[in-house]
Amino acid sequence: MPAQQPQGKMTAAEYLEMERTSLDIKHEFYDGEVFAMVGASRHHNRINVNLTAKLHNTLGSGGFNCDLFSNDMRVKTGVEKYSYPDIVLYCGDAEFEDDKFDTLTNPVVIIEILSDSTEAFDRGDKFDHYRRIPTVKEYILVSQKKYWIGQYVRQQSGKWTYDSYEGVDQTLKIESVNCELPLSEIYLNMEEGWQK
Numbered sequence: 001m002p003a004q005q006p007q008g009k010m011t012a013a014e015y016l017e018m019e020r021t022s023l024d025i026k027h028e029f030y031d032g033e034v035f036a037m038v039g040a041s042r043h044h045n046r047i048n049v050n051l052t053a054k055l056h057n058t059l060g061s062g063g064f065n066c067d068l069f070s071n072d073m074r075v076k077t078g079v080e081k082y083s084y085p086d087i088v089l090y091c092g093d094a095e096f097e098d099d100k101f102d103t104l105t106n107p108v109v110i111i112e113i114l115s116d117s118t119e120a121f122d123r124g125d126k127f128d129h130y131r132r133i134p135t136v137k138e139y140i141l142v143s144q145k146k147y148w149i150g151q152y153v154r155q156q157s158g159k160w161t162y163d164s165y166e167g168v169d170q171t172l173k174i175e176s177v178n179c180e181l182p183l184s185e186i187y188l189n190m191e192e193g194w195q196k
Contacts, residue, residue, distance in 0.1 A: 010034060012080050019074070019082075020100065026072070029082040030129075037084065043144040043194055044113050048086055050188050051111065051142070051181070055087065058179045066091040066108065066177045074103045075110070077129040086142075087111040089177055090135075106135045108176055113142045127152065131160060137176040146195045147183050 010018070015029045026037045040048070052070040059066050068089045076097050077083050089109040097103040110130050112122045122141060130139050131154070141150040149165045149172050165172050165183060172181045 012082075015082065016103075020102065026084055028084060029080070031080045040113075041115070041144065043190065044115065046190060047113050047142060047144055047186060050186050051087055054181055054185050055089065055179065058181070059089070059177060064091055064177050067094070069104065075107055075133075076103050076105050078132060081129050083126065083129065085110045086113045091177065107133060108135055109138045109140065109174055110136060111140045111142060113144055115144070138174060140172070140174070142186065147187055149183065149186070
């Protein structure tokens with residue numbers, strides 16, 4: 001979901017207190033600045049539903065003891081940083097920042113569906129935040145305009161490699177959770193004429 005303009009400065013503790021009582025709007029938090037999240041497009045929502053359903057059905061058979069959260073699970077991305085990835089996968093037991101169990105600290109795969117308003121941030125600073133989480137092994141960007149996925153994978157050396165998948169006949173391989181997702185299923189039931 002795209003973020004709007006910053007809402008003002010506060011501490012991480014103030015942010016968490018506000019966020020836990022906010023009923024209607026989610027906010028991301030970066031170095032004291034709070035950003036209200038706005039609604040997603042129908043294409044964004046369709047892709048998210050397709051990915052979540054396919055991942056949920058596939059993860060149980062992968063033998064990696066992994067699971068996922070979609071949209072509403074906050075992830076701590078740094079000392080003063082919190083985000084809401086579109087989809088986040090974890091393996092083993094989910095670990096949380098505190099006893100509220102609403103801020104995941106051990107994501108393994110993070111997936112963001114690109115929007116015009118956030119694409120540059122998702123590719124730049126947000127990736128920088130995510131890759132600093134020691135448990136993150138893959139960061140995946142999904143276009144909502146065409147059959148295209150970008151994938152960053154952390155190697156054992158700590159370096160990140162990049163690959164992209166383009167076209168309906170491609171299959172995304174998420175090796176850290178032993179999962180393969182055909183792009184034809186990720187983009188299933190998109191409205192006629194959606195691809196540019």
